[in-house]
Amino acid sequence: MKAALLTDRGVVRVGGPEARSFLQGLVTGNAVTLGEDEARWAALLSPQGKILFDFLMSATPDAILLDVNREKIPDLVKRLTMYRLRAKVEISDESENLSVIALYDGAPGEGARDSRHAEMGTRLIVPAGKVAAQMLTFGGDFGLADYAAHRIALGVPEGGVDFAYGDAFPHEADMDQLNGVDFKKGCFVGQEVVARMHYRGTTRNRVLKVLLEGAAPPPGAIVMAGEIRVGTMGSSAGAQGLALLRIDRAEEAAQAGQALVSGETRLRLA
Numbered sequence: 001m002k003a004a005l006l007t008d009r010g011v012v013r014v015g016g017p018e019a020r021s022f023l024q025g026l027v028t029g030n031a032v033t034l035g036e037d038e039a040r041w042a043a044l045l046s047p048q049g050k051i052l053f054d055f056l057m058s059a060t061p062d063a064i065l066l067d068v069n070r071e072k073i074p075d076l077v078k079r080l081t082m083y084r085l086r087a088k089v090e091i092s093d094e095s096e097n098l099s100v101i102a103l104y105d106g107a108p109g110e111g112a113r114d115s116r117h118a119e120m121g122t123r124l125i126v127p128a129g130k131v132a133a134q135m136l137t138f139g140g141d142f143g144l145a146d147y148a149a150h151r152i153a154l155g156v157p158e159g160g161v162d163f164a165y166g167d168a169f170p171h172e173a174d175m176d177q178l179n180g181v182d183f184k185k186g187c188f189v190g191q192e193v194v195a196r197m198h199y200r201g202t203t204r205n206r207v208l209k210v211l212l213e214g215a216a217p218p219p220g221a222i223v224m225a226g227e228i229r230v231g232t233m234g235s236s237a238g239a240q241g242l243a244l245l246r247i248d249r250a251e252e253a254a255q256a257g258q259a260l261v262s263g264e265t266r267l268r269l270a
Helices: 019-024 070-084 128-137 143-153 191-200 247-255
Strands: 002-005 009-015 038-045 051-060 063-069 090-093 098-104 112-114 122-127 205-213 222-225 228-237 240-246 260-262 265-269
Touching (some): 002 128, 002 143, 009 019, 009 070, 009 098, 019 063, 051 070, 063 070, 098 128, 122 128, 143 240, 240 247
Parallel strands (some): 038 112
Antiparallel strands (some): 009 063, 009 090, 038 051, 205 240, 222 260, 260 265
């Protein structure tokens, strides 16, 4: 089992007697059925159904903890506070007090199971002052790059690099396939748009895993098939990467035997 201290992640605490019901009416994941053994992927959307924030929700006896991109925390706290109204909840940034550790590439251990993929591993949220001692028990920190390679190999996208906040629908980020949307739980912000895309099958773009033949293009680099733009590159590690691609154009290129190219690098759909 490997361990990585995720310094790019922070923690938002949503506590109080109405914490679960408050989140249930806002986010794509089911906060009511969330157990303490699971880190459940979810997003807070715009009314138009686009991802503003994504996070892993973990339950404690008295709160829901949101494991989230550290740079997005001030805006997330502000947005949640705006929605709070008279709900009996407390919303706070706990990133100075709590740290996020990912455990992966081995038999399931302690922590909450990352529900995005059976092989993603677990997430552990610990007091910041105990991180050093905790990491020693796992044999040290394998680092963000090693964990990113693990994530990319499994085809799991990362917000802000594989899809743009405020621009991507949950289906484009594969949230419908990676347990990030509960279509049976009832209403949430943007739910009508997301449900319509799901049941009508109108998704045109998706984050897909690609194999790279050449140097890894930077995130955001354009992917072409001949003279036709097919999508953009996301994160990569070694010869594997993720790209947000227009599905029909990628399929047409494959059927025509036409290579996908980003810069000087050829891409093959994994």
